[in-house]
Amino acid sequence: MPPRCSIKSIVRRRGNKKRKEMAQALRLLSLPSSPSAFLPKFSVHAPPPSLRLPLPSPRRRAVRASAAASPPPDLGLLPFDGDAVGAASATSAAVTSSAAIDVDAVTEAELKENGFRSTRRTKLVCTIGPAACSAEQIEALAVGGMNVARLNMCHGTHEWHRQVIRLVRRLNEEKGFAVAVMMDTEGSEIHMGDLGGAASAKAEDGEIWTFSVRAFNSPLPERTINVNYDGFAEDVRVGDELLVDGGMVRFEVIEKIGPDVKCRCNDPGLLLPRANLTFWRNGRLVRERNAMLPTISSKDWLDIDFGISEGVDFIAVSFVKSAEVINHLKSYIAARCREKEIALIAKIESVDSLKNLEGIIRASDGAMVARGDMGAQIPLEEVPSAQQKIVNLCRKLNKPVIVASQLLESMIEYPTPTRAEVADVSEAVRQRADALMLSGESAMGQYPDKALTVLRTVSLRIERWWREEKRHEPMDLPHIASSFSDKISEEICNSAAKMANNLRVDAVFVFTRTGHMASLLSRCRPDCPIFAFTSSTSVRRRLNLQWGLIPFRLGFSGDMESNLNRTFFLLKARGMIQSGDLVIALSDTLQSIQVMNVP
Numbered sequence: 001m002p003p004r005c006s007i008k009s010i011v012r013r014r015g016n017k018k019r020k021e022m023a024q025a026l027r028l029l030s031l032p033s034s035p036s037a038f039l040p041k042f043s044v045h046a047p048p049p050s051l052r053l054p055l056p057s058p059r060r061r062a063v064r065a066s067a068a069a070s071p072p073p074d075l076g077l078l079p080f081d082g083d084a085v086g087a088a089s090a091t092s093a094a095v096t097s098s099a100a101i102d103v104d105a106v107t108e109a110e111l112k113e114n115g116f117r118s119t120r121r122t123k124l125v126c127t128i129g130p131a132a133c134s135a136e137q138i139e140a141l142a143v144g145g146m147n148v149a150r151l152n153m154c155h156g157t158h159e160w161h162r163q164v165i166r167l168v169r170r171l172n173e174e175k176g177f178a179v180a181v182m183m184d185t186e187g188s189e190i191h192m193g194d195l196g197g198a199a200s201a202k203a204e205d206g207e208i209w210t211f212s213v214r215a216f217n218s219p220l221p222e223r224t225i226n227v228n229y230d231g232f233a234e235d236v237r238v239g240d241e242l243l244v245d246g247g248m249v250r251f252e253v254i255e256k257i258g259p260d261v262k263c264r265c266n267d268p269g270l271l272l273p274r275a276n277l278t279f280w281r282n283g284r285l286v287r288e289r290n291a292m293l294p295t296i297s298s299k300d301w302l303d304i305d306f307g308i309s310e311g312v313d314f315i316a317v318s319f320v321k322s323a324e325v326i327n328h329l330k331s332y333i334a335a336r337c338r339e340k341e342i343a344l345i346a347k348i349e350s351v352d353s354l355k356n357l358e359g360i361i362r363a364s365d366g367a368m369v370a371r372g373d374m375g376a377q378i379p380l381e382e383v384p385s386a387q388q389k390i391v392n393l394c395r396k397l398n399k400p401v402i403v404a405s406q407l408l409e410s411m412i413e414y415p416t417p418t419r420a421e422v423a424d425v426s427e428a429v430r431q432r433a434d435a436l437m438l439s440g441e442s443a444m445g446q447y448p449d450k451a452l453t454v455l456r457t458v459s460l461r462i463e464r465w466w467r468e469e470k471r472h473e474p475m476d477l478p479h480i481a482s483s484f485s486d487k488i489s490e491e492i493c494n495s496a497a498k499m500a501n502n503l504r505v506d507a508v509f510v511f512t513r514t515g516h517m518a519s520l521l522s523r524c525r526p527d528c529p530i531f532a533f534t535s536s537t538s539v540r541r542r543l544n545l546q547w548g549l550i551p552f553r554l555g556f557s558g559d560m561e562s563n564l565n566r567t568f569f570l571l572k573a574r575g576m577i578q579s580g581d582l583v584i585a586l587s588d589t590l591q592s593i594q595v596m597n598v599p
């Protein structure tokens with residue numbers, strides 16, 4: 001598949017020579033690339049000395065919320081997968097090896113060097129493509145902060161994607177990372193054909209091109225474009241505007257002859273294979289027919305089967321129109337993989353998805369603000385408010401949200417971002433989105449690692465600035481629990497986050513089987529990081545998409561006392577916490593909350 005985006009962005013560049021020269025000069029001051037250089041050099045923000053004084057003995061104050069409300073069915077030891085210390089040895093775990101906890105070297109080094117407070121809260125998603133797909137390159141991305149690897153099924157073969165998934169899995173197993181894999185479906189949209197194999201075609205001002213639903217033998221006749229959607233010639237009208245890739249090239253429909261639609265180019269540019277097509281009438285997107293295309297195409301179903309069999313962690317569903325399609329896909333997946341869960345991320349990128357936003361987000365396990373296609377469907381000036389609305393709604397409904405597309409678009413070609421791009425990244429961080437995503441920047445750009453470094457350093461800086469300014473910007477979080485037991489968890493998490501801020505604790509520890517309680521804590525966006533301990537490797541990977549969570553895998557029991565002692569022992573042995581650190585500890589089995597100093 002030819003590198004569409006690079007040409008796209010070349011077209012976009014307005015040939016700024018000065019910028020290019022500056023970029024070259026900046027290259028000499030190149031961004032850090034060695035693993036230790038990646039680590040932010042911020043000062044340790046320890047709690048004020050008064051909080052470090054030993055608490056009255058016993059050093060722990062426990063508020064047990066609800067033994068009565070929902071007694072945990074088993075207070076015994078939880079099963080877990082993998083090679084960690086067996087649950088059976090949990091009580092004697094204080095003497096077992098520190099290898100019993102799964103944590104990656106980057107988190108460990110960050111905690112050791114900078115303490116709790118300076119860990120990054122905003123998560124980073126990288127699209128994997130030809131620019132970074134070897135084992136070394138993927139490892140460099142993980143070291144640089146990639147939390148989720150995204151595979152865009154618009155491109156590449158199953159064989160290619162399988163290789164990448166296996167490399168990520170191997171990296172996780174061998175180096176302790178918890179990089180999750182997200183498969184992104186192609187979805188059905190109206191798009192051009194593949195240009196008969198050509199990498200691109202130039203459309204000049206005033207030229208007449210034919211868009212046709214006819215099948216042609218290659219080579220295609222001159223200035224002819226295939227369209228994938230049979231209803232195309234019927235639906236367009238003379239006078240309509242035809243936008244390629246959301247406006248990279250523009251045509252006006254001048255004549256319809258059976259299956260052929262003659263168009264005059266009035267915004268010249270490069271046509272790229274399979275580019276998206278939208279048509280506009282009186283300044284508005286025409287979407288009646290587009291809305292009749294199935295959200296999940298037959299190719300998507302094959303890709304979804306592939307994703308299930310490869311055990312991906314997330315499926316991002318393109319061009320979602322309603323909650324039904326998410327529910328339908330959920331039951332399809334549930335019937336096919338009983339033990340492993342796959343979280344569904346609804347891509348909000350169409351007019352319909354904006355219309356049915358709340359229902360779609362409620363049905364999904366998360367959402368993506370897919371600004372690329374969204375900007376081709378609604379006026380560009382409406383994209384920022386749509387982003388803010390989606391981010392806030394996701395937080396209210398406790399669903400992770402990813403802000404995607406063009407965050408650092410210029411870095412596809414340049415080693416340094418524009419000031420405007422840095423401001424865009426900052427805005428998404430300030431909105432407290434769970435995650436930021438790289439597309440072409442990491443998939444086919446010249447500087448994948450540097451683009452990731454920019455996301456990481458900007459996130460860290462903005463988050464720190466916000467904490468220092470004490471801008472909590474409290475949000476009214478609606479009650480979302482559907483059962484009494486969930487309600488207790490929700491109240492505990494809301495209180496724990498508030499206490500964490502008021503007492504200025506160093507971290508919240510949460511022992512969670514399903515990850516639910518960890519995500520409820522994340523929703524509150526507390527000042528301190530949240531250490532989430534789970535016995536499942538797949539839950540650990542999924543939690544890696546959520547704001548502020550540092551997920552560890554650890555076998556633990558229903559005995560909080562021994563869990564905590566063991567956790568403290570393991571983390572202390574590796575220098576990740578110290579005696580005197582103040583933590584709040586929660587357990588979803590016990591629905592308990594405790595405040596304590598690390599012994």
Ligand SMILES: Nc1ncnc2c1ncn2[C@@H]1O[C@H](COP(=O)(O)OP(=O)(O)O)[C@@H](O)[C@H]1O
Pocket residue numbers: 001002003004005006127128129130152154155156372439440441443444
């Ligand atoms: N698996 C892949 N194989 C080849 N090229 C890829 C792959 N994934 C992404 N790319 C390239 O990176 C570009 C940007 O990625 P993305 O934004 O995800 O796709 P798109 O441009 O199709 O929306 C793509 O246009 C394509 O050129």
Ligand SMILES: C=C(OP(=O)(O)O)C(=O)O
Pocket residue numbers: 152154184318349369370371372373374404405439
């Ligand atoms: C993320 C997006 O989807 P894709 O890159 O698959 O078009 C988008 O449109 O912004």
Ligand SMILES: [K+]
Pocket residue numbers: 152153154184185186187318
């Ligand atoms: K896609």
Ligand SMILES: [Mg+2]
Pocket residue numbers: 318349370372373
């Ligand atoms: Mg899209």
